[in-house]
Structures are given as C-alpha cells and as structure tokens.
Amino acid sequence: MxxxxxxxxxxxLAGAPGARGLDVAAAEWRQCALDFAxxxxxxxxxxxxxxxxxxxxxxxGGTDFLLLVTLPLAGGETEYPGIADVFPAxxxxxxxxxxxxxxxxxxxxxxxxxxxxxxxxxxxPLAATxxxxxxxxxxxxxxxxxxxxxxxxxxIPVGPVHAGIIEPGHFRFSVVGEKVLRLEERLGYVHxxxxxxxxxxxxxxxxxxxxxxSGDSAVAYSWAYCQALEALxxxxxxxxxxxxxALALEAERIANHLGDLGALGNDAGFAFGLxxxxxxxxxxxxxMQAALGGRYLNDFVVPGGVGxxxxxxxxxxxxxxxxxxxxxxxxxxxxxxxxAGVRDRFxxxxxxxxxxxxxxxxVGLAARxxxxxYDLRAxxxxxxxxxxxxxxxxxxxxxxxARVAVRFDELFESVRLVAAIAAELPPGDLRGGxxxxxxxxxxVGAIEGWRGPVLVALTAGEDGxxxxxxxxxxxxxxWPALEHAIIGNIVPDFPLINKxxxxxxxxxxx
Amino acid sequence: MWKTxxxxxxxxxxxxxxxxxxxxxxxxxxxxxxILATLGRALCIRQVDAGSCNGCELEIHALSNAFYNIEGLxxxxxxxxxxxxxxxxxGPVSRHMELALKRTYDATPEPKLVVAVGDCxxxxxxxxxxxxxxxxxxxxxxxxxxxxxxxxxxxxxxxxILTAITPAADAxx
Numbered sequence: 063m064x065x066x067x068x069x070x071x072x073x074x075l076a077g078a079p080g081a082r083g084l085d086v087a088a089a090e091w092r093q094c095a096l097d098f099a100x101x102x103x104x105x106x107x108x109x110x111x112x113x114x115x116x117x118x119x120x121x122x123g124g125t126d127f128l129l130l131v132t133l134p135l136a137g138g139e140t141e142y143p144g145i146a147d148v149f150p151a152x153x154x155x156x157x158x159x160x161x162x163x164x165x166x167x168x169x170x171x172x173x174x175x176x177x178x179x180x181x182x183x184x185x186x187p188l189a190a191t192x193x194x195x196x197x198x199x200x201x202x203x204x205x206x207x208x209x210x211x212x213x214x215x216x217x218i219p220v221g222p223v224h225a226g227i228i229e230p231g232h233f234r235f236s237v238v239g240e241k242v243l244r245l246e247e248r249l250g251y252v253h254x255x256x257x258x259x260x261x262x263x264x265x266x267x268x269x270x271x272x273x274x275x276s277g278d279s280a281v282a283y284s285w286a287y288c289q290a291l292e293a294l295x296x297x298x299x300x301x302x303x304x305x306x307x308a309l310a311l312e313a314e315r316i317a318n319h320l321g322d323l324g325a326l327g328n329d330a331g332f333a334f335g336l337x338x339x340x341x342x343x344x345x346x347x348x349x350m351q352a353a354l355g356g357r358y359l360n361d362f363v364v365p366g367g368v369g370x371x372x373x374x375x376x377x378x379x380x381x382x383x384x385x386x387x388x389x390x391x392x393x394x395x396x397x398x399x400x401x402a403g404v405r406d407r408f409x410x411x412x413x414x415x416x417x418x419x420x421x422x423x424x425v426g427l428a429a430r431x432x433x434x435x436y437d438l439r440a441x442x443x444x445x446x447x448x449x450x451x452x453x454x455x456x457x458x459x460x461x462x463x464a465r466v467a468v469r470f471d472e473l474f475e476s477v478r479l480v481a482a483i484a485a486e487l488p489p490g491d492l493r494g495g496x497x498x499x500x501x502x503x504x505x506v507g508a509i510e511g512w513r514g515p516v517l518v519a520l521t522a523g524e525d526g527x528x529x530x531x532x533x534x535x536x537x538x539x540x541w542p543a544l545e546h547a548i549i550g551n552i553v554p555d556f557p558l559i560n561k562x563x564x565x566x567x568x569x570x571x572x
Numbered sequence: 573m574w575k576t577x578x579x580x581x582x583x584x585x586x587x588x589x590x591x592x593x594x595x596x597x598x599x600x601x602x603x604x605x606x607i608l609a610t611l612g613r614a615l616c617i618r619q620v621d622a623g624s625c626n627g628c629e630l631e632i633h634a635l636s637n638a639f640y641n642i643e644g645l646x647x648x649x650x651x652x653x654x655x656x657x658x659x660x661x662x663g664p665v666s667r668h669m670e671l672a673l674k675r676t677y678d679a680t681p682e683p684k685l686v687v688a689v690g691d692c693x694x695x696x697x698x699x700x701x702x703x704x705x706x707x708x709x710x711x712x713x714x715x716x717x718x719x720x721x722x723x724x725x726x727x728x729x730x731x732x733i734l735t736a737i738t739p740a741a742d743a744x745x
Contacts, residue, residue, distance in 0.1 A: 180667030181703045200670040225651035227619045251668045252623045255704030277627025340637035568625045
C-alpha cells in the first residue's frame with residue numbers, strides 16, 4: 063500500500079496511541095493526501111501555523127495510526143498546495159486557516175469562513191501579537207451564498223438567532239414548495255478567538271480553556287488536551303486517574319445521548335419522549351453531581367489526572383443510577399420502535415449513504431450510523447480503554463433512525479462501561495507529576511467524545527507557555543454532510559435531521 | 573399506546589414540591605405573583621446564545637424538565653423576540669453575534685428585561701475581550717440581572733429570572 067511508505071518514513075509522536083509524525087516537502091504534500099485517500103483513510107484535521115515559521119499541518123487517521131504530516135513553508139511563503147479536491151472536508155478547514163493565519167491553499171474557495179466583518183481583513187489572529195488597532199463597528203457583511211434559480215425556487219434564510227434554545231448559525235435553504243433543493247450553511251458566529259487565547263494561556267492552565275471549547279464535550283476536550291500535555295511533560299497518569307477520566311467521559315456520553323434522544327422524539331412530534339428522557343437526564347446529572355462533583359465536568363480532568371476523588375459509595379450509586387436509566391431506556395426504546403408516527407418520521411429521513419460517508423470523510427457517531435466501523439475507544443484505545451474492550455455501535459442505513467439507534471446502543475454500552483469501571487476502579491493517586499516541556503515539542507491528543515473524535519495538537523513554547531494549540535471538533539467533517547442529508551427532504555424535517563447529527567457550533571467556530 | 577400510558581402512569585408526577593415553609597416555595601409563589609402583577613399573563617422568554625460554549629444552554633434546557641417544570645410556573649420559552657418579555661442571554665458576546673444580539677434586543681417590545689447567564693455572560697469569563705469577543709452581555713445591551721456559574725444550575729437561573737422581574741414590578745407600583 064502506498065500509505066505504508068509514508069508511515070515507514072514517519073517517527074513516533076508523543077500523545078495518543080498510534081500517533082506518528084512526518085515532515086514532507088511541498089511536492090509531497092498532495093501525493094501524501096492522495097495516497098491516504100486512496101487507502102480509505104480519513105482526514106482528521108488540517109490547520110496552519112506561523113511560529114516559528116509558516117507551516118501547514120494535516121492529521122490523517124487510519125485503523126492503526128494517527129499521522130501528523132507537517133509541510134514547513136519557506137519564510138515569506140503564503141501558499142501551500144490545496145487538498146480539498148482529494149478530501150472535501152479540507153475545504154472549510156483551509157478557508158478557516160486562511161482567515162486565522164493568512165496562509166492560503168492553492169485552488170481554494172477564496173471566501174472567508176470564520177471571519178465575517180468583526181475584524182479587519184488584513185488582521186491575522188494567529189500571526190499577530192497585538193489586538194487589531196481601532197474600533198471595529200459591528201455590521202452585517204455580504205456573504206456570497208450560492209444562488210439556485212428556476213421556476214418557483216425561493217430562499218428561506220434561518221438564523222443566526224434560532225427559534226429554539228440552540229447555538230447560533232445561519233442556514234440558507236433554496237426550496238421549491240416544501241422540498242429542499244439546496245442547503246448552504248454559514249457558520250463562525252460564535253468564533254471567540256480560542257486559538258489565539260491559547261497562546262496567552264500557560265500550558266498548565268490550558269485544560270480549562272479546552273474544556274470550554276464545546277460545553278457538551280468538556281471531558282473529551284480537557285482529556286485530549288491533557289493527553290497531549292502529559293506526553294510533552296513526561297507525566298504518567300496514575301491508574302485511578304485514568305479510570306476516573308473514563309468514568310467521566312462515559313457519564314458525559316450518557317448525558318448527551320439522553321438529551322438528544324428526548325429532543326429527537328420531540329422533533330418527531332412525540333413530546334412524551336422529551337418529557338421522559340429529560341427526566342432521566344436530570345436524574346443522571348444529579349447522580350454525576352453527587353459522585354463526580356458536577357453536573358457538567360468542566361474542571362474534572364486536570365493535567366496529570368483528575369481534580370477530585372470519588373467516594374466508593376457514590377460511585378456505586380452512580381452505577382446503580384446508570385442501570386436504572388438503562389432499564390427505563392429499554393422501555394422507551396420499545397415505545398419509540400413501535401410508534402407508527404415516530405417511525406414514519408425517523409425511517410428513510412435525512413439519508414447519508416455509506417459511499418457519501420466515505421467521500422465526505424464523516425467521523426464519529428454520524429459516520430457509524432452510515433456503516434463506518436471506527437471508534438477510537440476500540441481501534442486506538444488509550445488507557446483504560448485498552449482493558450475495557452469497547453463494543454462499537456454501527457448501523458448501515460444512514461438515516462435519522464440509524465443515528466437514533468446508534469445513540470441507544472452507545473448509551474447501553476456506556477452504562478456497561480460505567481458498571482465495569484465502578485467495579486474495577488483501582489486505588490491509588492489521582493495525579494502524577496511532570497516536567498516543563500521543551501519548547502517546540504509537539505504532541506497530539508485524541509479522545510472519542512460522544513459526537514466523535516476530539517483532537518488537540520499542542521506545541522509547547524518557552525518556559526511553560528503554549529506556542530500553538532489546535533483543538534479539532536468532529537463537527538468540521540460532519541457539518542457538510544448535513545447539507546447533503548437534507549437534499550430532497552421537506553423543510554419541516556430539517557430540525558429533526560439537524561438534531562439527529564446535533565453538531566457543535568462552538569467547537570467548530572472556535 | 574398501552575406501553576406509553578403505562579410509562580406515564582408509573583412515573584407519575586416528579587415535579588418537585590418545595591416544603592411548606594422554605595425559600596424555594598416563597599420564590600415560586602412570589603414569582604407567580606410578580607409575573608401577574610407585572611405582565612398579567614405568562615412570562616415569555618427568548619433565549620439568545622450570543623457566543624456561549626453551549627454549556628449554559630444545556631442547563632437552560634433543564635428548566636423545562638419535569639423536575640423544574642418552568643411552564644408549570646407560567647414561564648414559557650418563545651421562538652421570537654417579538655413575543656418575549658425577557659431575554660435570557662449567554663455569552664461571551666462574540667463580535668460576530670454583537671449585531672444579531674442588538675437587533676434581537678431592539679425587536680423585543682417594551683417593557684423588557686435582560687438576564688445574562690453564566691460567568692461569560694456576566695463578566696466575559698475565561699474568554700474576556702479580544703478581537704473576536706466583546707465579553708459581558710452588558711457591554712452590548714442593558715442587563716437587569718447577571719447570574720454567574722460555569723454553568724449555573726437550573727435553580728440559580730430560575731432565581732435570576734425572579735430577581736429580574738422583581739424591580740420591574742416595584743417600579744410599576
């Protein structure tokens with residue numbers, strides 16, 4: 063296989079299991095992408111850097127590796143070869159990289175992606191050492207949406223402020239009657255300058271910011287960050303710290319799946335589902351509060367391990383609560399499965415085929431609902447998942463019903479994991495110590511959050527500073543799939559299809 | 573259908589009834605009275621995510637579950653600022669949402685109230701002010717009450733809503 067030659071040239075990289083690193087020349091960058099695409103691998107992330115010199119970086123993921131490919135650019139060089147024709151998911155990542163660093167991919171869509179009108183066009187947040195000079199007046203900008211024309215075609219603009227309690231983004235539908243011909247997303251509304259803020263944050267405090275990249279995946283992000291940091295700092299996390307992290311991650315997965323299953327019932331017109339699952343979620347959050355110290359675990363994972371211990375009795379109660387939730391959820395699943403109205407809305411709605419999933423490079427939960435058999439917890443397990451034998455949940459259909467089924471199955475698997483962790487939680491220290499990382503060293507953290515793989519690429523700066531930290535949300539790959547899933551469906555099914563993915567805005571907009 | 577009814581019947585009512593004499597009870601009775609005095613009808617809330625990490629939104633969602641049962645108190649989330657009495661805003665306000673937030677505020681009829689939710693909505697939080705963030709909600713629109721927390725619990729958010737409608741009622745008398 064052509065990918066083998068790249069892997070043979072690469073060196074082991076600190077951080078996530080299977081992580082490797084490779085520097086390539088400009089002439090090799092595209093060939094590398096072509097070879098990994100031909101081998102059926104995913105583009106996991108793409109970004110650019112300015113310090114110490116300009117560089118483009120891509121992370122490819124396969125069944126047994128995560129390969130960080132770096133293309134160093136000569137000083138003054140501002141263009142690198144684009145790979146959006148090879149990996150469509152790269153298109154928005156390249157546009158975002160251009161907005162943040164000014165380094166552009168050749169042949170790329172020249173429209174900005176993350177920058178609207180809030181900062182000057184020549185201000186490069188990740189190349190600058192200062193904030194932009196002068197006041198920038200808040201104003202709307204004119205974005206060049208792709209127009210659909212023809213008899214009876216009209217546009218429905220939605221957002222950024224949505225009708226429900228959800229994050230802001232803009233959706234431009236082109237429709238004929240009820241039928242959607244095209245959806246174009248416009249995101250970036252919740253861009254908070256997180257990557258620039260990382261550079262002003264000490265390494266030892268970066269996990270707090272990472273946890274707040276996407277509030278529903280706080281454990282996944284803070285763990286991925288800490289995994290990278292600990293690899294740089296030669297820090298061994300004691301077993302109890304590792305197992306408690308996994309307990310928190312599975313607790314986060316259960317909470318999110320409960321919330322989404324209820325919302326999906328509601329979007330199908332079955333308010334009973336929302337009422338029941340919201341109740342179960344509240345019970346679960348309260349059990350998490352009692353056992354792990356928070357309904358949402360923003361500051362649970364800390365460098366070296368975890369911030370707080372959990373009493374054995376509370377852990378047992380958490381496991382008991384998980385079993386209760388499983389019992390009740392099995393009843394609710396039967397009700398969902400037997401409800402003609404719910405089935406009618408779920409089955410055959412918002413289909414993403416297996417071919418499209420491969421072509422677009424979907425990842426995580428949504429990909430597994432379209433037959434992509436990949437879960438970091440099972441395929442590249444870090445401790446303690448290497449001892450837990452996680453069973454992957456995969457469905458072939460790719461419709462809303464399949465994404466619902468994967469949620470149910472993953473919820474049950476997480477309940478099993480919570481029980482297994484509670485039973486085998488090793489005693490000992492919560493945190494290990496480390497050294498100050500060498501400036502310029504890079505590591506990658508990779509954790510399978512509830513939505514999919516959450517990645518953090520971290521480069522240390524001088525004296526415990528962060529030189530560059532790039533967090534990557536699985537939503538980057540999956541947002542474009544939503545545009546395809548809606549084609550040919552009716553407008554009222556959009557909220558349902560959207561919720562079946564439930565992608566992150568904040569994690570994407572950074 | 574039988575399974576659905578059986579599930580509803582077996583769960584029963586889980587909405588938490590505060591003890592007879594407690595702050596919790598006074599809060600809710602008071603809340604109901606103040607809403608009626610101020611508005612003479614249900615309080616309608618428009619939630620605006622002006623840049624949040626989505627953590628606060630999850631706890632705002634929880635207000636609608638059977639335990640807090642916010643609709644049982646006469647409070648409802650609405651889909652348009654035109655229908656709203658109160659804006660519940662999370663932050664920090666990203667520069668990209670600054671204009672949308674101002675427009676949402678302008679579209680809300682008087683008298684209107686604003687509650688800023690979470691550390692970020694209250695102060696800018698960990699994100700502060702930068703090229704991309706304007707920080708606290710109060711930097712963009714007038715705020716009546718700010719409730720810190722990362723994220724604040726549903727009970728704290730409910731208490732903040734109460735606090736916001738109290739001075740409005742007093743000013744009317």
